[in-house]
Amino acid sequence: MVELKQVSVVYGEQHALRRVSLSVEKGEFVFLVGATGAGKSTLFKLLYGELRPTEGEVWVLGQPMHRIKPRELPYLRRRMGIVPQDYPLLPRKTVWENIAYGLRAIGYNESAVRQRVAQVLALVGLNEQARQMPNQLSGGEAQRAAIARAIANNPPLLIADEPTANLDPDTSWEIIELLMRINLRGATVIVSTHNRAIVDRACQRVVAMDRGQILSDVPRGGYPIELDRLHATVML
Amino acid sequence: MIDRLRFVLMETWESLTRNATMQAAAISTACIALILLGGAGMALYKLDATAQSLPGQFEANVFLKMSATREQALQLKAQLEAMPEIERVTLTPREVAWEQEKQKLAEDVNLADLPNPLPDKLTVRVRDPALLPAVAERIAQSPLVEEVIDSRKELQTVMELSRLVRWIGLGAGGLLLMASLILIYNTVRLTIASRQREVRVMALLGATLRSIRLPFVLEGMTQGVAGGALAATLVLIAAAFISDYFVRQWPFLRDMPPGLPPYIVIVGLPALGALMGGLCAWWATRRHVHI
Numbered sequence: 001m002v003e004l005k006q007v008s009v010v011y012g013e014q015h016a017l018r019r020v021s022l023s024v025e026k027g028e029f030v031f032l033v034g035a036t037g038a039g040k041s042t043l044f045k046l047l048y049g050e051l052r053p054t055e056g057e058v059w060v061l062g063q064p065m066h067r068i069k070p071r072e073l074p075y076l077r078r079r080m081g082i083v084p085q086d087y088p089l090l091p092r093k094t095v096w097e098n099i100a101y102g103l104r105a106i107g108y109n110e111s112a113v114r115q116r117v118a119q120v121l122a123l124v125g126l127n128e129q130a131r132q133m134p135n136q137l138s139g140g141e142a143q144r145a146a147i148a149r150a151i152a153n154n155p156p157l158l159i160a161d162e163p164t165a166n167l168d169p170d171t172s173w174e175i176i177e178l179l180m181r182i183n184l185r186g187a188t189v190i191v192s193t194h195n196r197a198i199v200d201r202a203c204q205r206v207v208a209m210d211r212g213q214i215l216s217d218v219p220r221g222g223y224p225i226e227l228d229r230l231h232a233t234v235m236l
Numbered sequence: 237m238i239d240r241l242r243f244v245l246m247e248t249w250e251s252l253t254r255n256a257t258m259q260a261a262a263i264s265t266a267c268i269a270l271i272l273l274g275g276a277g278m279a280l281y282k283l284d285a286t287a288q289s290l291p292g293q294f295e296a297n298v299f300l301k302m303s304a305t306r307e308q309a310l311q312l313k314a315q316l317e318a319m320p321e322i323e324r325v326t327l328t329p330r331e332v333a334w335e336q337e338k339q340k341l342a343e344d345v346n347l348a349d350l351p352n353p354l355p356d357k358l359t360v361r362v363r364d365p366a367l368l369p370a371v372a373e374r375i376a377q378s379p380l381v382e383e384v385i386d387s388r389k390e391l392q393t394v395m396e397l398s399r400l401v402r403w404i405g406l407g408a409g410g411l412l413l414m415a416s417l418i419l420i421y422n423t424v425r426l427t428i429a430s431r432q433r434e435v436r437v438m439a440l441l442g443a444t445l446r447s448i449r450l451p452f453v454l455e456g457m458t459q460g461v462a463g464g465a466l467a468a469t470l471v472l473i474a475a476a477f478i479s480d481y482f483v484r485q486w487p488f489l490r491d492m493p494p495g496l497p498p499y500i501v502i503v504g505l506p507a508l509g510a511l512m513g514g515l516c517a518w519w520a521t522r523r524h525v526h527i
């Protein structure tokens with residue numbers, strides 16, 4: 001489903017990723033953990049084709065993202081649910097319109113839009129908030145709305161970049177539960193976070209990153225201890 | 237398909253209503269540029285038509301001396317017709333010319349009792365306008381000829397006027413056209429910047445590049461059409477006033493050939509506006525909208 005082979009990304013002088021290799025199978029749920037600046041967002045941008053690797057290969061849904069043609073990119077992205085780290089929602093549209101917008105943008109007709117929006121709103125539990133503007137939502141509701149929009153087209157792969165940032169522990173856990181529920185319905189889910197409590201509790205595969213490299217990859221683990229130590233040394 | 241269209245139009249509308257000042261600036265510059273181009277176009281068309289309606293670069297009028305007899309006139313006509321440079325010669329006998337003149341002026345003065353003051357006239361048509369000066373000079377040397385008049389002077393005036401209009405109209409219009417292209421480009425660029433989130437969201441959701449760019453291009457076209465429609469209205473109103481004024485000053489202008497038909501202006505300027513607005517908006521999206 002997702003495969004990175006010896007991928008490096010260099011921004012000017014700085015190495016954002018250094019020879020990263022990673023493989024995610026269909027149906028998996030993967031946490032990508034690491035401190036700010038570890039390279040999580042960079043890795044995600046490679047997956048949905050917003051960034052090309054400086055070196056190495058990136059395969060997603062059987063397609064070579066490292067040399068995908070711009071013309072083919074949109075059709076591939078329709079098979080990925082993407083929850084970006086910044087600006088997940090359009091600020092001047094209601095929750096309902098935000099989700100509908102995405103479906104219209106890829107050519108759904110109005111009756112299909114209405115049907116799908118209602119379905120995903122029910123799935124993420126936002127029926128009540130459908131008519132609210134993003135700034136009226138709590139952080140957790142906003143994340144759920146962004147997730148709803150990402151999964152509206154029923155993608156086989158869901159990528160969520162730090163959906164629990166700035167959320168309290170209970171709300172964070174609700175979001176992770178929602179993502180695991182989507183995973184159980186068949187989608188492969190990759191989610192980045194640096195929230196140790198939810199990673200420990202979820203007991204899923206954990207890939208730990210530090211300064212552009214993969215530090216550890218545990219099939220059913222918690223937040224790696226060594227990462228905490230590294231954080232401490234970085235702090236010092 | 238209809239939903240698709242509605243979506244694109246909604247997006248365009250949102251762009252257009254986002255920043256009213258910028259839109260007004262782009263539309264009014266486009267309008268001024270198109271006024272100049274449209275005005276110059278109309279004036280040029282009129283001048284061209286006038287130049288063509290003048291007796292022409294091909295003809296000269298040869299007025300004979302009053303003393304010349306009809307026989308001498310016919311002889312001269314035959315001589316001239318024999319010249320290789322000359323295509324055709326027609327004789328207007330003085331009595332015919334006088335009848336015409338009397339009729340033309342019948343309303344204003346009574347010329348019935350006056351003696352005929354007009355001489356016989358030969359209208360000479362050459363094969364090539366370049367030959368006219370030399371031919372006119374040669375004919376003037378004949379002892380039978382009082383005066384040779386060709387309309388090159390009037391023609392030259394009209395030509396000079398039309399050259400002036402062309403330079404001013406196309407020069408200033410062209411400069412303003414450039415300015416309005418830059419302004420439309422910039423307005424669209426600013427709209428794109430203000431809609432970065434929408435662009436990114438659409439791109440991440442898998443909207444095609446073309447469908448993301450289309451609303452911006454339509455925005456540019458709308459600005460062009462609005463500017464063009466405004467320009468057409470103003471140009472036509474101004475043209476009506478100007479021609480009214482001139483005709484009142486010089487009534488003989490009433491006989492001038494008609495100008496550019498208004499529907500060409502009404503359709504042409506907005507179409508031109510749409511073309512230039514669409515083109516530079518398209519260019520702006522090519523530079524600034526990526527997925």
Ligand SMILES: Nc1ncnc2c1ncn2[C@@H]1O[C@H](COP(=O)(O)OP(=O)(O)O)[C@@H](O)[C@H]1O
Nearest residue numbers: 011014016034035036037038039040041042043
């Ligand atoms: N557009 C960019 N230009 C230059 N450097 C960047 C850019 N984006 C990210 N970086 C750098 O790359 C590294 C990884 O960033 P990122 O992938 O955003 O990390 P994370 O998402 O784990 O916080 C950081 O050091 C960051 O400063």
Ligand SMILES: [Mg+2]
Nearest residue numbers: 040041042085
């Ligand atoms: Mg990040």
